Amino acid sequence: MDGLTGVLPFPAASGSQTRTRTRVDHRTTEEAALVRRVQARDELAFREIVERYQAKVFSIIFGILRNHNDAEDIAQQVFAKIYFSIKNFDFRSSLLTWIYKITVNECYDYLRKKRVRKLVYESDFSEEDALRMENSETVVDQGQPMDAQLARRDLVVKLLAKLSEEDRMLLLLKEVEGHSVEELSRMTGMNENTIKVKLFRARQKLIKAAQRINRGTGQVGA
Amino acid sequence: MHQPVKGSLEDYLRGTDGRFLRPLPPEVEDHLEACGECNAELKDFESDAVALRSLRAPAGFEPRGGFYARVMQRIDEARASSSVWSAFLEPLFAKRLALISATLVVLIGTYLVTTERADAALQQHSGAAFAQSVNVDNTTQQERDAVLTQLVDFSE
Numbered sequence: 412m413d414g415l416t417g418v419l420p421f422p423a424a425s426g427s428q429t430r431t432r433t434r435v436d437h438r439t440t441e442e443a444a445l446v447r448r449v450q451a452r453d454e455l456a457f458r459e460i461v462e463r464y465q466a467k468v469f470s471i472i473f474g475i476l477r478n479h480n481d482a483e484d485i486a487q488q489v490f491a492k493i494y495f496s497i498k499n500f501d502f503r504s505s506l507l508t509w510i511y512k513i514t515v516n517e518c519y520d521y522l523r524k525k526r527v528r529k530l531v532y533e534s535d536f537s538e539e540d541a542l543r544m545e546n547s548e549t550v551v552d553q554g555q556p557m558d559a560q561l562a563r564r565d566l567v568v569k570l571l572a573k574l575s576e577e578d579r580m581l582l583l584l585k586e587v588e589g590h591s592v593e594e595l596s597r598m599t600g601m602n603e604n605t606i607k608v609k610l611f612r613a614r615q616k617l618i619k620a621a622q623r624i625n626r627g628t629g630q631v632g633a
Numbered sequence: 634m635h636q637p638v639k640g641s642l643e644d645y646l647r648g649t650d651g652r653f654l655r656p657l658p659p660e661v662e663d664h665l666e667a668c669g670e671c672n673a674e675l676k677d678f679e680s681d682a683v684a685l686r687s688l689r690a691p692a693g694f695e696p697r698g699g700f701y702a703r704v705m706q707r708i709d710e711a712r713a714s715s716s717v718w719s720a721f722l723e724p725l726f727a728k729r730l731a732l733i734s735a736t737l738v739v740l741i742g743t744y745l746v747t748t749e750r751a752d753a754a755l756q757q758h759s760g761a762a763f764a765q766s767v768n769v770d771n772t773t774q775q776e777r778d779a780v781l782t783q784l785v786d787f788s789e
Contacts, residue, residue, distance in 0.1 A: 461701050470690035483696060483703075490704040491711055560687060567684040585643070586685035592643050607643055614642075618677045 435597045438502040446506055449497050457497075461490050464507070468514050474587060475518045475568055485521055489514050508598045511588075512580050519572055519579075566621070573620040578613035585610060637664045638671045645675075646682050653679060 437443060448456035468489050472482040492513055500509060571579050584590050584598070592610075596603045641661045645653055656662055665672055 458701055461704055465700055466695050469696050470694045473694055474688040474690040483700075486696060486700070487704050487707045491707045494704075494708050495711070563684045564687045567681070567688065582685060583688070586646075586682050587688045591647060607640075610643060611639060614678050614681060617681050618674075621681070 435505075435600070437505055437600070440505075442506045443502055446497060446500055446502070449494075450500070457494060460493065460506075464510055465490075467507070468510065471511065471514045471583075471587075472518055475515070476521070477564075481521065485514075485517050489517050492517070503600050505598045508580075508584070511584065512576065515580055515583060516576060522568070522572065566624070567617075570617050570620045570624070574613055574616055578609065578616065581606065581609055582613050582617070635664060635668060635671055637661045638668075638675065642675075642678065646678060653682075 445456050445459060449460060465486065468486050469482055472485050472489075473479070476482060476485070489510070493510060496513075500506070571582070574582070581595065581599075584595055585592075590598065592603050592606050595601075595606045599606070601609075637660055638657075641657050645655070645657055647654055657665070665675065
């Protein structure tokens with residue numbers, strides 16, 4: 412790994428059509444008109460936003476948490492947040508990108524609160540109980556998991572928590588939603604080269620975070 | 634990771650079906666064949682990409698009916714529980730409050746400064762009047778002393 416990522420631009424791969432600027436004016440889209448109606452307190456427009464994006468929001472949450480009840484609760488929270496903060500939406504990105512960011516952040520807020528609650532709950536146990544629980548978790552992590560895919564999924568959710576909001580969102584939009592760099596550029600308003608650099612750094616951070624976790628649990632390899 | 638591979642990385646990892654797009658451009662394939670470091674890092678990136686793709690939810694995932702009503706109920710609850718103090722966090726309200734406070738400070742400052750100047754002018758004026766009255770008193774005293782001296786001289 413060299414340290415030149417911030418200095419040298421990414422060379423365009425031969426055969427690919429890399430345009431450095433794919434700016435989209437998010438203030439003139441049909442979506443923007445809908446947002447303006449919500450900003451003017453049009454409840455029907457807000458209903459349209461909920462109905463248009465509810466399936467997307469649910470699938471993002473369910474993809475990360477894999478729990479129907481949590482997905483419903485967090486999805487309600489996401490749309491309540493959208494309702495209250497849409498007046499600050501500045502049209503720099505697409506509405507979907509903005510909703511995506513709120514949704515992913517809500518999921519990670521939920522996971523963080525859940526971890527804090529768990530720690531508080533565990534503090535009620537005796538030292539011996541806590542040690543037993545800790546050891547049992549370590550055994551599950553280190554041994555052969557029942558479902559390797561599930562374990563890998565949980566690990567990647569944990570690793571994503573170590574990234575910045577922006578890095579996390581870009582990686583999820585690219586790998587989970589399957590958007591191309593060009594599409595990401597249109598959605599976020601950043602140029603393609605910037606997206607590539609940010610994605611590369613985010614991937615490197617993810618690998619480093621995995622290596623740190625593996626070193627902590629005494630495992631070898633990513 | 635070296636530049637030729639770095640430049641093609643996102644194209645290579647683009648496959649949405651879990652597969653990676655090979656072959657890469659010939660110069661990148663040549664580099665990968667020769668560079669162990671790039672090969673190892675590419676394997677790590679592949680592995681993470683596969684793990685990330687496991688976060689995809691099954692298709693056709695929809696909430697239960699009446700979701701909008703439940704969202705609105707949540708919004709109403711949030712509105713009801715928000716305190717008076719939350720108004721201070723509203724950017725527009727906070728801006729207006731700051732503007733009014735600044736205007737008040739300027740007005741009070743101006744009032745204090747002008748009042749102080751008027752007081753100083755008045756004080757200066759009364760000082761001069763006092764000095765004048767002292768001068769007048771001094772003259773009368775001198776005249777009285779002169780008359781008394783003359784009387785004493787006359788009686789002698």
